[in-house]
Amino acid sequence: MSDQEPVDVLIIGAGAAGAAMAWTLADTRMRILCLEQGDWMDPAKYPSTGMDWEMRRFGDFGLSPNGRGRDEDYPVNDSESPIHVSNFNAVGGSTVLYAAHFPRFHPSDFRVRSLDGVADDWPVDYQTLEPYYNVNDRMMGVAGLAGDPAYPPKDVPLPPVALGPLGETLVSGFEKLGWHWWPSDSAIATEEYEGRAPCINLGPCIMGCAQGAKASTDVTYWPKAVREGIELRTRCRVREITVDENGLADGVIYYDGDGNEQRQKAEIVIVACNGVGTPRLLLNSASKQFPDGLANRSGLVGKNLMFHPYGMVTGVFPEPLEGYKGPTGCCIWSHEFYETDPARDFVRGYSFEMLRGMGPVSTALWGMSSGALPWGAGHHDAYQEIWDRTAGMVIITEDLPEECNQVTLDPELVDSNGIPAPKIHYRMGENSTRMMEHAVARGRDVLEAAGAVRTTTDAPLRPAGWHLMGTARMGNDPETSVVNGWGRSHDVKNLFIIDGSIFVTSAAVNPTNTIQALSLYIGDQIKKNLGNLFD
Amino acid sequence: MASLTDAQQQALGAVLDALIPPRDELAGAGTLGLGDAVEREIDKMAGALDALTDALAALDASTGTGSFVALAESERAAALAAYAEADPGFLPGIIFHTYIAYYQDPRVIVALGLAARPPHPQGYEIAPSDFDALTARVRTREPFFRKP
Numbered sequence: 001m002s003d004q005e006p007v008d009v010l011i012i013g014a015g016a017a018g019a020a021m022a023w024t025l026a027d028t029r030m031r032i033l034c035l036e037q038g039d040w041m042d043p044a045k046y047p048s049t050g051m052d053w054e055m056r057r058f059g060d061f062g063l064s065p066n067g068r069g070r071d072e073d074y075p076v077n078d079s080e081s082p083i084h085v086s087n088f089n090a091v092g093g094s095t096v097l098y099a100a101h102f103p104r105f106h107p108s109d110f111r112v113r114s115l116d117g118v119a120d121d122w123p124v125d126y127q128t129l130e131p132y133y134n135v136n137d138r139m140m141g142v143a144g145l146a147g148d149p150a151y152p153p154k155d156v157p158l159p160p161v162a163l164g165p166l167g168e169t170l171v172s173g174f175e176k177l178g179w180h181w182w183p184s185d186s187a188i189a190t191e192e193y194e195g196r197a198p199c200i201n202l203g204p205c206i207m208g209c210a211q212g213a214k215a216s217t218d219v220t221y222w223p224k225a226v227r228e229g230i231e232l233r234t235r236c237r238v239r240e241i242t243v244d245e246n247g248l249a250d251g252v253i254y255y256d257g258d259g260n261e262q263r264q265k266a267e268i269v270i271v272a273c274n275g276v277g278t279p280r281l282l283l284n285s286a287s288k289q290f291p292d293g294l295a296n297r298s299g300l301v302g303k304n305l306m307f308h309p310y311g312m313v314t315g316v317f318p319e320p321l322e323g324y325k326g327p328t329g330c331c332i333w334s335h336e337f338y339e340t341d342p343a344r345d346f347v348r349g350y351s352f353e354m355l356r357g358m359g360p361v362s363t364a365l366w367g368m369s370s371g372a373l374p375w376g377a378g379h380h381d382a383y384q385e386i387w388d389r390t391a392g393m394v395i396i397t398e399d400l401p402e403e404c405n406q407v408t409l410d411p412e413l414v415d416s417n418g419i420p421a422p423k424i425h426y427r428m429g430e431n432s433t434r435m436m437e438h439a440v441a442r443g444r445d446v447l448e449a450a451g452a453v454r455t456t457t458d459a460p461l462r463p464a465g466w467h468l469m470g471t472a473r474m475g476n477d478p479e480t481s482v483v484n485g486w487g488r489s490h491d492v493k494n495l496f497i498i499d500g501s502i503f504v505t506s507a508a509v510n511p512t513n514t515i516q517a518l519s520l521y522i523g524d525q526i527k528k529n530l531g532n533l534f535d
Numbered sequence: 536m537a538s539l540t541d542a543q544q545q546a547l548g549a550v551l552d553a554l555i556p557p558r559d560e561l562a563g564a565g566t567l568g569l570g571d572a573v574e575r576e577i578d579k580m581a582g583a584l585d586a587l588t589d590a591l592a593a594l595d596a597s598t599g600t601g602s603f604v605a606l607a608e609s610e611r612a613a614a615l616a617a618y619a620e621a622d623p624g625f626l627p628g629i630i631f632h633t634y635i636a637y638y639q640d641p642r643v644i645v646a647l648g649l650a651a652r653p654p655h656p657q658g659y660e661i662a663p664s665d666f667d668a669l670t671a672r673v674r675t676r677e678p679f680f681r682k683p
Contacts, residue, residue, distance in 0.1 A: 046655070048654040048655040049653055049655045049656075051639055051641065051644075051651075051652075051653050052639055053654060054638075054639060055635050107681065107682060107683055108680065108682075110683070111683035114683060115681060125683070126683075147670070147674055148673075149674070149678045149679055150678075150680055151678075151680055152678075152680065162661035162662070162663060162664060163661075163664040163669075164664075167664065171669055175672060180673060180676065181673060182670070182673060183666065183670075199658075200655075200658025200659065201658050201659040202654040202659070203654050203659075204654065210655040210656070211655060211658070322659075324649075324659075325660075326659070326661055335680075339679070339681050340681075360644060361635050361639050363638070364634035364635075364637070365635070368630060368634060375555065375626075375630055376553060376556065376612045376615075376616070377556060377612060379554070379555055380555075380556075387647060
C-alpha cells in the first residue's frame with residue numbers, strides 16, 4: 001500500500017453534492033482532494049451523436065449499473081425490490097444521466113411531522129436553504145419562469161425550455177381541468193450560459209448531453225472548482241474510511257485505476273456517494289471502534305431508504321406532437337396534488353412531471369410492450385397511429401421513511417475491486433400505494449382532457465430508482481439520526497455526509513437541487529465553524 | 536463465435552419480413568438486410584443463438600412443407616403465428632431486436648419523414664411559446680404552498 005500526501009479535506013464522490021462542496025470550500029485555500037471512482041466523460045461519445053442512440057439505453061448508457069458493464073460502476077443487488085437502483089459513476093455522478101428536472105422542495109417538506117403527524121421534521125427549513133437554492137440555481141444555470149403559485153417567490157436565471165406542440169397540448173388538459181401547471185425549472189441552459197452552449201432540443205438528456213447544455217456537474221461546478229485549485233483524482237474507488245485511536249476519521253484506503261491499494265490521510269472526510277453508496281461505504285468501514293459500521297451507533301446507517309415510487313401514464317394523441325424534440329424530462333410540472341388534503345386516503349402528495357415523446361425505436365418498443373403495435377400485416381398502420389403521437393408524464397410520489405426499507409451489504413456480490421456490494425431491501429408502503437392509485441387516475445384524467453384517445457399506465461416503474469434518500473438521516477438526536485443539522489456525524493466529529501442519504505423525508509419532487517443546496521449550506525457551516533469544528 | 540448458415544440466415548430473413556412486411560417503397564425488415572444485426576444481438580446472450588437455430592428448424596418442421604422459406608409470403612404470417620403459439624419464447628427476443636434494427640435504419644428514418652442523422656450536432660427547432668398567454672389563468676391563483 002502506498003501513502004499519498006495528506007490533505008486537509010477529502011471528499012468522496014464527484015457527483016451533485018461532492019462538486020458543490022468542492023466549489024464552496026475552494027475559497028478556504030485548504031488542500032482539498034476529491035476521489036471519484038469513475039472518470040471524466042467524453043460528450044463527443046454520448047449516444048445522441050450516433051444513429052444507434054436509442055439502442056444504447058440498453059447498453060452502456062442504461063439506467064441500471066448492473067446492465068452497463070462498466071468497471072467504474074458497482075453492482076447493486078436489487079432483486080428483492082420492486083424498484084431498481086439507477087445511478088452512474090463518473091465526474092458528475094448521476095447528473096450525467098439525470099433529466100435535469102430541477103424543482104426545489106416545498107416549505108412544508110421540511111415540517112412533515114409538525115404538519116401531518118408522520119415521519120420527522122428536518123433540522124433545517126426552507127428559509128435556511130433558500131439562499132443556497134439561489135446560489136445553486138445560478139451555478140447550475142436553471143431555466144424556468146417566475147411566478148409559480150406552488151412556491152414562494154423566486155428568481156430564475158434563464159428562460160424556460162420550449163414547450164412545442166406536445167407541451168401546449170398537455171397544457172390544454174390542465175387548463176380544461178382548472179389544475180395547476182407551470183413550466184418546469186430545468187437545469188438546462190436555454191441560452192448560452194457561462195461557457196455552456198444552449199440547448200438545441202436533442203431529446204435524450206438521460207443519456208448525457210453532447211451539447212453541454214444540461215447542467216451535469218462535470219460542466220458546471222467542477223471546471224470552476226478545479227480552476228480554484230481543488231484536486232480531483234478519478235478512477236479511485238474508496239474501500240473504507242479509517243479512524244485513529246481517538247475515533248476520528250483519519251483518511252481512507254482506496255484502489256487506484258490500476259487496482260493498487262492506496263492510503264490517503266485527511267483531517268476532514270466528507271462523504272458524497274448517494275443514498276446507496278454512502279451507507280455501503282460506512283458499513284464497509286466497520287472497525288473495532290465501530291463494529292456495526294462507521295458513524296452507526298444509532299443503528300440507522302442504511303435504514304429508512306426512500307425512493308420516489310414513480311408511475312408513468314402515457315397517452316396516444318390524434319395529431320403529431322413533435323415529441324421527439326426537446327429535453328426528455330423537462331417540459332411542465334403540476335403540483336396540484338402536492339400538499340396534504342385530509343379528504344384523501346393518504347397523507348402528503350405527489351407531483352406530475354410531463355415527458356416528451358419518444359424516438360422511432362422507443363415508440364416501437366413501447367408499442368410492443370403496451371400491446372399497441374402488432375407484428376405482421378397490421379404493423380405499419382398501427383405504428384403510424386403511435387409514431388410522434390405519444391406524450392405523458394411520470395408521477396413522483398412522496399415516499400415516507402420506514403426502517404424496514406434499507407441498504408445492507410450483500411454477503412456475496414462484490415465490485416471489480418472485490419469490495420462488498422450493496423443489497424436493497426424495499427417494499428412500497430401503504431401510504432405510497434394509495435397515493436399511487438390516486439395519482440394514476442388523475443394522470444389519466446389530464447391526458448384524456450388534453451385529447452388522448454387512449455392511455456396506458458405503468459406503476460410502480462421498475463427502473464426508476466433514481467432518487468436515493470434517507471439512509472444516513474440528519475437530526476438533532478444522536479439516538480434517532482446519523483448526522484446533525486449540518487451534516488456532521490454524531491459519532492465521528494470530523495466526518496460529514498452531504499448527499500441524499502441525509503434527507504429526513506423525500507418530498508415529492510426530484511432531489512438534486514435540494515441535495516446541492518444542502519451541500520452548499522453544510523459547506524458554509526464548515527467554513528463558519530472551522531475554529532471549533534470538532535468540538 | 537457461432538453463426539447462422541446461409542439457409543438459416545434466409546429463414547431468419549423470412550421471419551423478419553413476416554414481422555415487419557414491406558410498405559410502399561420500403562422492403563420488409565428481412566429484405567432490408569437486418570438479419571445480420573438481429574443475429575449479432577442474439578449472439579450476445581449465451582446459448583441464445585443455439586436456441587434460435589433450434590427454433591428455426593422447428594419452425595421449418597411445423598410448416599408441413601419442411602421449409603418456412605418455401606411457403607408463399609401470404610402463408611408465412613399464419614405459419615409463424617401458429618409456431619409462436621406453440622413456442623412462446625421464440626418471437627419476443629427476435630421482435631425486440633428487429634424493431635431496434637429496423638427503426639434506427641436510415642432508410643426507415645427517412646420514410647418516417649425525418650432526416651437520417653443522429654440528434655447531435657444539428658438538434659431540432661421548436662417554435663417558441665407565448666408563456667404570458669399560456670400561464671394567464673394559473674398566475675391568478677393564490678399561492679397554495681403550505682406555510683409551516
